[in-house]
Amino acid sequence: MVDEVLALAQHPDFSMKNPNRFRSLINIFSAKNPTYFHAKDGRGYQFLAEQVLAMDALNPQTAARVVSAFNQWKHYDVARRALMQAQLKRIIASPGLSKDVYEIVSRSLG
16 A cells, blocks of 8 residues: 555656645645555555654654654654654754654654
8 A cells, every 4th residue: 555655656647746746645645545555564654754854854844743643653653653663863963953743753753
């Protein structure tokens, strides 16, 4: 499923510069597709982290809204917690991270 979402992100009508299009694709994947977002291999988490970091450079407020998909990471099994936590740590360690995303991620990591 991540491959399909990546393919949609390459469609000519999709633009990271359009927050509504970004949310329609990326947020729906993480919020409404739990089977693939929470896949055991962690690809959904890695994908979301990459998208958040890319959007953060363009629109920190949108990136902060989308990264909140990780907020409930402590409620999952040990393996998924570790995968989500790793992505949160990856995001927070990124140079040039906006205050918006930093605030959400640091609060989530607690």
